[in-house]
Amino acid sequence: MNLTSRLQNIDKRALGVAGALALLCLFDFSQRVWIASADNDSIARDLASAGQIQVATPRVVDELQAWFAEREQVRKQIEQASSSDKDDAEQALLPGGVDVGPLRIRLRAILISTENAQKVAIMEAQNNDDRSVELIERTVGEALGEYNVSAVRVNEIVFQRADETIVVPIFDDQHNAEE
Secondary structure: OOHHHHHHHOOHHHHHHHHHHHHHHHHHHHHHHOOOHHHHHHHHHHHHHHHOOOOOOOHHHHHHHHHHHHHHHHHHHHHHHHHOOOOHHHOOOOOOOEEEOOEEEEEEEEEEOOOOOOEEEEEEEEEOOOOOEEEEEEOOOOEEOOEEEEEEOOOEEEEEEOOEEEEEEEOHHHHHHHO
């Protein structure tokens, strides 16, 4: 049988459905693949404008960098003062803070782990004798000299030794400077 005899035997409704399906597929193909040049220009404009979007940088990062730069400046001043012939007693302690044993502590930040919600206190510790300053971090249960950290809260850290409890609030030196 040749093609023409086969086509004559097929129902005319089936041919109509097949033709409509072919037209629908052709229309769908043209909508998905063939894009008019006007649309290309709008896509190019959208892509170009997306490259010009400016995202604000987090303020916290800038403030932390400024704070670290300030701390580095203070450290350099302390190093210069200690390298000179001045007596240790003449050098001033950093403003604010709370004395915890031989150290003056200033609480600077509380970090909370997203994995286990553990709080870590970041502090400046200045030795009262030689005036050296270092950044230290402690969590609940860790020791600082003769004191143990009994609590780290959102705005303070609590040290305990026997019956003595010392609470160091965050940014205590700023409160003292305002008074």
